[in-house]
């Protein structure tokens with residue numbers, strides 16, 4: 001307290017100086033509707049045969065929704081496995097009490113990380129004999145079998161055994177006594193492309209390659225191994241991609257990666273991005289707004305200053321291209337989106353006040369703004385929009 005320059009005379013000992021319990025809805029926040037996630041999983045599962053399992057992909061903090069909340073509701077909806085990207089994501093779920101099998105979809109390659117994975121009951125994705133050996137040694141050391149999934153590359157050129165060497169390598173892997181191969185999978189690069197059902201598409205070629213490999217390694221005799229290939233798009237394309245399990249992210253969150261999705265599914269977005277109006281001002285005609293002065297008012301304009309910006313994960317290149325919703329009405333965002341704030345033209349509205357809540361993503365009445373629309377306007381994909389939201393935005397569960 002000695003060097004304090006401000007608020008002189010105030011008794012900092014008498015009052016709690018650094019108050020932590022700020023209202024999460026004080027500035028900008030994400031509301032997550034768990035029930036929507038649960039319902040989406042149930043609806044998606046109606047597309048699967050009874051024996052086909054549903055892995056909820058909850059990496060990147062559940063696509064920005066909060067991995068724990070997503071996991072709990074996805075499990076309620078019938079998900080039997082979870083997929084994360086990193087060791088840390090998996091450990092966080094285990095520490096929060098999640099009991100279902102968890103597959104780490106990213107690559108662990110050091111002995112240390114693989115031991116940590118083993119001790120936390122997380123299954124690694126294995127893409128090489130070297131990694132298999134490490135896992136086998138870990139299993140041997142603890143006197144048990146280390147559960148893992150093998151990945152084979154069929155055209156993504158990311159992780160996975162090389163497909164033309166896999167048959168031979170698989171024979172060797174089967175001889176390792178202290179690993180348990182729980183799954184064998186591959187990943188599709190282009191299942192959300194319009195031509196995915198065309199027999200010559202990358203997606204179909206990848207599936208054919210995968211099928212050939214399965215035939216060559218004669219998996220019938222090892223049918224405890226779960227075969228999986230489909231992401232959301234492939235799962236929705238048709239049942240040829242389902243095998244024993246599907247790994248579903250985007251559509252579970254309520255967004256279809258393909259345009260011609262079965263409309264009866266009626267997936268429901270679970271995420272609502274909301275923000276408070278922090279300030280209101282009226283500017284004359286011909287006045288510039290925000291950095292660079294790219295927007296100049298064409299008339300006397302009432303502006304709401306919203307407490308959200310690109311440091312929260314709203315892409316700056318959406319400046320001047322999006323609307324926000326208040327009371328079932330759209331209002332255009334104007335001027336450059338700044339790090340922490342953005343301006344909205346609310347001319348004509350008497351109902352919006354300082355402290356009013358506005359909706360950036362989600363539905364209000366018959367008005368909807370979707371991450372798919374933001375993605376199109378900012379020349380990216382909805383996955384990136386969802387994963388960009390920062391921790392500065394509290395996640396609030398709504399019922």
Ligand SMILES: Cc1ncc(COP(=O)(O)O)c(C=O)c1O
Nearest residue numbers: 057105187231232247248249250
């Ligand atoms: C290996 C793997 N499987 C499944 C998914 C889920 O994909 P989607 O969100 O398209 O359903 C992802 C996501 O990127 C992934 O990396």
